[in-house]
Amino acid sequence: MFYSKFLLSFLLILAGILHFVKPQFFMKIMPDYIPLHLQMVYISGIVEILCGTLLLFPETQKLGAYLCIVLFIAVFPANIEMAKKFYQIHHKYFWLTVLRLPLQIVLIWWAYQFRK
Structure with missing residues (x-):
């Protein structure tokens, strides 16, 4: 579990950085509403980036875990939108977008493990 926290932190920080490097990708999957x-x-x-950073330190880990849970719930509509758009254009990686949906539940469970 110890290394798991660092893996999740790394993935969150990397994903956060990608929002600034490739914002057009993320804008495409934003729901219209x-x-x-x-x-x-x-x-x-x-x-x-904040979630990943908060998870790194024992003093802020609990706050980081709860913030991660809120984040994963908040971005769920974008993942649904991405799956919908990939389906509509018959994208060859549609199946990967569908796999992301249950992955969000796994990520919520994973973050929940760090609330202690």
Whole structure:
């Protein structure tokens, strides 16, 4: 479990950085009903980096775990939107987008393990 925390932190920080490096990718999967797509991509990137950083330290790990759970729930609509869009255009990697949906549940469970 010890190394697991660092793996999740690394993945969150990397994903957060990618929000700034490749914002167009994330803007494409934003549901239409969410306003200010670019700003929301940047905000979610900051939150992902913050989550990953908070998990690294014992003093902030519990807060980081709960923030991760909120984040994973908040980005779930974007993953549904991505699956929907990939299905509509018959994208060859549609099946990967469908796999992301149960992965979100696994990520919530994974983050929940660090709340102690």
